[in-house]
Amino acid sequence: MERKSLDMIVFNDISRTDIGFDSDYNEVRVLSRDSEVVVNKAPKETIAEIILDNIAQAVRGRQGETPLPA
Secondary structure: OOOOOOOEEEEEOOOOOOOOOOOOEEEEEEEEOOOEEEEEEEEHHHHHHHHHHHHHHHHHHHOOOOOOOO
16 A cells, blocks of 8 residues: 555455446445455445545544544
8 A cells, every 4th residue: 555655445356246336235345554444245325435434534533633433
C-alpha cells in the first residue's frame, strides 16, 4: 500500500460467481494502513455503507477526532 501511496483499498474475489458483477450481493475486504475489515456476503447497499463508514472513520482519524467504534 505504501508503494502505491494508498490509504485504503477494497477488494473482492473475482472468481466467485455468487458475488460481484451480475449479483445483488458482494463480499469484500477493506484494507487500510492500520486495519483489515472482512465484510461477509451481504447486499451491495450494505457493503457500500460499510465502506463509507470505514472512509469516514479514516478521515476523522486524520483530523484528530476520536474514531467511532467499529
